[in-house]
Amino acid sequence: MSYRIRYTADARADLLRLYAFLLERDAPAARRALETLRKAAEMLESFPYTCRKVEPDNAYLRELVVSFGEAGYVALFEIEDERTVNILAVRHQREDDYH
Template sequence: MNYQVRFTQEAERDLLRLYDFILERDEGNEVIADRALDAVRHGIAHLSLAPFNCRKAYPGKNPYLRELIVPFGSSGYVALFEIEPHGIVTVLALRHQREDDLF
């Protein structure tokens, strides 16, 4: 079964925030920022095929609320998502692994 992946407005804002952060940190290096965004896109694409392979975000609570780890460089990104009925996966939020847990 293929799942349709969609983003909340908050998750879309998170993508822009993470991209801007890389540009600021790496003195406007768009190559690195683009590579990071490509890594996130590649990871998110995995959700359309096998979202249940990702770890549960809050074990023992909602089994459909999960986290995807997207490696990039020496750390990476975390996507919080929910598997919904009718083959839909909704990405709720994105953060860098070194950010405080805001989920």
């Protein structure tokens, strides 16, 4: 089964915010981070249920952990139906929570 990956407006804004933050410090790393996040999201096309649940009673709300450097990122997503995964938010692992 193949899922279609969609990004919400909030998730797109998160990606832009994270990119801009890293771009100020290290432009090549900023580009690598976006590519790493894109490749990780591709995994959701086939295996969204392998990611950890956010809430024990909700099988559809999950988090994708993406390693990058010494830390990484976490993408909050929801399995909408048997064909669609919506990425709701993205944050750096050192941030307190999703924005």
